Amino acid sequence: MQRALFDAADVARVVDRIAHQLLEKTGGARDTALLGIPTRGAPLARRLAARIKAFEGVDVPVGTLDVTLHRDDLRLRAVRALAETEEPPGGVDDRLVVLVDDVLYSGRTVRAALDALRDLGRPRAVQLAVLVDRGHRELPIRADYVGKNVPTSRDETVRVLLSEVDGRDAVLLEQAPTPARGAGPRAGEQPAAGPPGPGSGGTGDRGRPDGVPAGLRTERRP
Amino acid sequence: MKHLLSAGDLSREEALSVLDTAERMESALAGREVKKLPTLRGRTVVNLFFEDSTRTRTSFELAAKRLSADVVTFSAKGSSVSKGESLKDTALTLEAMGSDAVVVRHSCSGAPHRLAGWVRGSVVNAGDGTHEHPTQALLDAYTMRRRLSRLEGLRVTIVGDVLHSRVARSNVLLLSTLGADVTLVAPPTLLPVGVEAWPAAVSYDLDASLPKADVVMTLRVQRERMGESYFPSAREYSRRYGLDRARVALLPDDAIVMHPGPMNRGMEIAAEVADDPRRSTVVEQVSNGVSVRMAVLYLLLGGRSE
Numbered sequence: 001m002q003r004a005l006f007d008a009a010d011v012a013r014v015v016d017r018i019a020h021q022l023l024e025k026t027g028g029a030r031d032t033a034l035l036g037i038p039t040r041g042a043p044l045a046r047r048l049a050a051r052i053k054a055f056e057g058v059d060v061p062v063g064t065l066d067v068t069l070h071r072d073d074l075r076l077r078a079v080r081a082l083a084e085t086e087e088p089p090g091g092v093d094d095r096l097v098v099l100v101d102d103v104l105y106s107g108r109t110v111r112a113a114l115d116a117l118r119d120l121g122r123p124r125a126v127q128l129a130v131l132v133d134r135g136h137r138e139l140p141i142r143a144d145y146v147g148k149n150v151p152t153s154r155d156e157t158v159r160v161l162l163s164e165v166d167g168r169d170a171v172l173l174e175q176a177p178t179p180a181r182g183a184g185p186r187a188g189e190q191p192a193a194g195p196p197g198p199g200s201g202g203t204g205d206r207g208r209p210d211g212v213p214a215g216l217r218t219e220r221r222p
Numbered sequence: 223m224k225h226l227l228s229a230g231d232l233s234r235e236e237a238l239s240v241l242d243t244a245e246r247m248e249s250a251l252a253g254r255e256v257k258k259l260p261t262l263r264g265r266t267v268v269n270l271f272f273e274d275s276t277r278t279r280t281s282f283e284l285a286a287k288r289l290s291a292d293v294v295t296f297s298a299k300g301s302s303v304s305k306g307e308s309l310k311d312t313a314l315t316l317e318a319m320g321s322d323a324v325v326v327r328h329s330c331s332g333a334p335h336r337l338a339g340w341v342r343g344s345v346v347n348a349g350d351g352t353h354e355h356p357t358q359a360l361l362d363a364y365t366m367r368r369r370l371s372r373l374e375g376l377r378v379t380i381v382g383d384v385l386h387s388r389v390a391r392s393n394v395l396l397l398s399t400l401g402a403d404v405t406l407v408a409p410p411t412l413l414p415v416g417v418e419a420w421p422a423a424v425s426y427d428l429d430a431s432l433p434k435a436d437v438v439m440t441l442r443v444q445r446e447r448m449g450e451s452y453f454p455s456a457r458e459y460s461r462r463y464g465l466d467r468a469r470v471a472l473l474p475d476d477a478i479v480m481h482p483g484p485m486n487r488g489m490e491i492a493a494e495v496a497d498d499p500r501r502s503t504v505v506e507q508v509s510n511g512v513s514v515r516m517a518v519l520y521l522l523l524g525g526r527s528e
Contacts, residue, residue: 069250069261069289069520079525081239082246087253119256 382441
């Protein structure tokens with residue numbers, strides 16, 4: 001069972017809003033770099049940079065940061081495929097680095113990203129931008145820019161689809177049809193092992209259906 | 223993947239995932255001051271070397287350390303092996319101390335296979351006798367892909383002491399899995415029995431195969447493994463099978479020259495060929511070796527232990 005939280009137009013609006021907020025909060029995004037966390041944080045970071053360029057004509061350097069090698073749950077699953085890490089042009093030293101990811105959930109991916117970032121250099125400050133914050137934090141981590149706060153149960157999955165990876169833009173809330181979940185750990189924000197194929201979407205956990213929070217009944221077609 | 227014993231055990235997908243992972247490892251560490259990742263913290267890798275080695279042992283040690291594994295390096299000299307301890311007892315002793323992976327080099331072909339049956343952890347073959355050296359083949363394939371940006375259809379000539387070369391055997395197996403065309407060139411005395419069944423062409427004439435080669439890999443003349451004489455003289459070998467400037471001139475323009483090291487300069491490869499930065503990948507092969515071995519250790523130890 002799945003419901004759409006965002007359609008393509010919503011995704012575009014939210015990216016625009018985050019780009020505006022980022023410009024406002026950073027005073028014009030100077031000395032700022034965007035670091036996308038693969039898989040879907042990477043295209044999101046590029047979109048944000050493109051919007052910022054369109055609004056203010058500022059070129060914000062963009063990079064990607066694969067956090068797999070820094071995760072704390074590697075031993076809980078089969079070995080994960082790695083994604084590309086690419087330092088933004090000019091590096092991260094003394095800049096404001098904005099980490100970009102699709103879904104903020106347990107916060108463990110962001111913790112891994114902070115560790116990975118420490119090895120990359122020493123930013124002046126680090127901020128976090130996410131498309132969806134679905135709650136259930138396991139660490140004291142908070143986003144600076146949030147596309148949408150979505151109250152969820154742990155048994156639901158928030159799936160972000162982006163055209164660069166999945167062929168279309170959408171955010172879906174899914175409830176797994178079966179309660180089967182084996183001995184699997186609570187997921188981080190990244191999809192399970194292996195390179196995610198097109199259409200698999202990012203992210204989160206799956207499991208038993210639960211009560212849908214009342215504020216979320218704005219049905220849209222996927 | 224539980225063990226890495228033979229390059230022939232790898233499927234095309236597995237082999238490519240090692241190469242891709244190695245590429246990611248390299249990009250994860252590129253330009254960093256701190257060349258260290260926390261990925262294998264708390265895991266123990268034992269390097270069990272019953273045979274002399276500089277680059278493979280150091281390379282594995284560095285790879286494990288860059289992933290924050292604890293590394294114990296164990297050479298046969300100065301150990302209980304010189305008191306007569308068997309391979310099995312040595313392995314069980316090391317396992318009892320809590321090793322998660324054993325990287326083994328042994329002068330007997332098949333030793334890593336035997337070891338894999340005795341220990342619970344992963345076993346990586348770092349060279350066994352005249353049999354296989356799978357991580358060398360992986361780093362060679364990685365180097366070829368980096369330099370020439372493809373492996374499929376690549377024409378690779380491997381020249382030299384194929385009979386004693388585990389590098390040649392592993393390369394033939396891996397490269398044929400990855401779709402390259404391999405030609406083995408050697409004097410008849412240095413080709414193994416049954417070579418016609420290998421997935422490679424065989425030739426005795428180096429000069430004829432050079433003009434259509436994208437890669438020439440020269441093998442070390444392994445004097446330590448040659449009890450009897452396999453060719454009349456070093457000079458004659460060098461004249462017919464050594465890679466000198468005149469032979470390199472026969473190669474296509476973008477072809478590369480590889481050597482697994484250690485080199486006998488002036489014997490199988492001329493010094494000026496080995497030191498030509500445009501063609502020779504000898505130094506790159508060594509640095510690529512660390513990335514590839516990091517990838518192998520990550521793929522064996524980086525997930526849930528089975």
